[in-house]
Amino acid sequence: WARAVRGLLLDVSGVLYDSGADGGVPIAGSAEAVRRIKASGLKLQLCTNETQATREDFVRKLRALGFDVSVAEVTAPAPAACRLLKERGLRPHLLVHDDLIPEFAEVDKTNPNCVVLGDAAENFTYANLNEAFRLLIGMEKPVLISLGKGRYYKETDGLKLDVGAYMKALEYACDVQAEVVGKPAKTFFESALAELGVPPEQAIMIGDDIVSDVGGAQQCGMRALQVRTGKYRPSDENHPEVKPDAYVNNLAEAVDIILQHL
């Protein structure tokens, strides 16, 4: 699986670092692994469903944790959602993290005709969920756009419900199907590959989520590895539908093997 690679897509939370209210903790060897990827001449793009911060703040945090990355190297759902909203003339009601709101600064949000759902974390209050629900159920044709459909993720203080769980709640209550922007949507991986500048058969995705990262990337014709860090659980190795091209203990091990085959 490690041959003929020209570029890597990396998931971030659970691969580079474990996120948390304390700002997060780098995963051992990952910062060095990112440096080695760049030194090798391989292309690198971060492909994240992170929706708790703007790309600028996100990169600032990663740099503070020791990762040599730039804003141009981040593919994230909010900018993709903004493109979709503009194309379709949609005016969103946002149920997202406070720190993500600047990504939507240029978007008309008056008189909403859709709801955009992100990982709102503490903003997932009973009142805010009811408000989003009422707006949706009051639309002639409810449009729900979800920035990802992850089930849960791991922070330093434990597992947290991810945006996908709240998406399912609203889908059920309104009898609609959300449009997912972010992993594992095919269009999202295609955007990341375009920014990487490498065709799918020469790229490898490395992530901790068996469905969003591994399954999504494989459906785009890429190889995909699951790391045994972050939200990885041993039962993932018996997943009924998704089988990674390989398991690796962590990003550093994946990079070791890939660099040996260059």
Added chain:
Amino acid sequence: WARAVRGLLLDVSGVLYDSGADGGVPIAGSAEAVRRIKASGLKLQLCTNETQATREDFVRKLRALGFDVSVAEVTAPAPAACRLLKERGLRPHLLVHDDLIPEFAEVDKTNPNCVVLGDAAENFTYANLNEAFRLLIGMEKPVLISLGKGRYYKETDGLKLDVGAYMKALEYACDVQAEVVGKPAKTFFESALAELGVPPEQAIMIGDDIVSDVGGAQQCGMRALQVRTGKYRPSDENHPEVKPDAYVNNLAEAVDIILQHL
């Protein structure tokens, strides 16, 4: 549809009254309709998914609103769940409304091996949902018991997400299927009919929820009416799967017609 009736099952919220933080408002004619049912010799049982209060408090509230009903006339999910927990030796973690907790007083809640989910309302916080999720995902075989699967209900200050939406969130996050106690579960309607003391073909269910009330009752061999009060919406009349035996404008109209056919 109004012939050969010996007993009525009535949904409560949206049929007898519109609930709300202010205690709720009776629906015009409903208190009088309950009196006329009783005076006619028809049997009556309230069949509710109410999980925001003990039956005692619930009946106290209904009596204060002018309804002549007793605790024995209420079939509700929490007592049914307690029976199920005892039969199966399950120890619940409760994510329910504070006012429902006394219904579980006799149940061992130490070292939980299942989660019981009710309409927790303000207790549906981000922290409480994460806590229930973590307990479930940490179980070898997660057991989620949901007191109903309603999508939403109407209070005097607007529509609210019901327990079913939060059930779907936890089902998705944990990849489990909840066991539903309450409408539309067949066993729940069968309990209500047993308490009514009337076979299904001689009973009519009257409710405002096309799926939980009407669909559930019909699957037990009962006739079922949808009232155009409470959460009723005109689009319910085009429901792809469920067709009531009749629509009535409200409970009073249903009782008028039924009494004419005695």
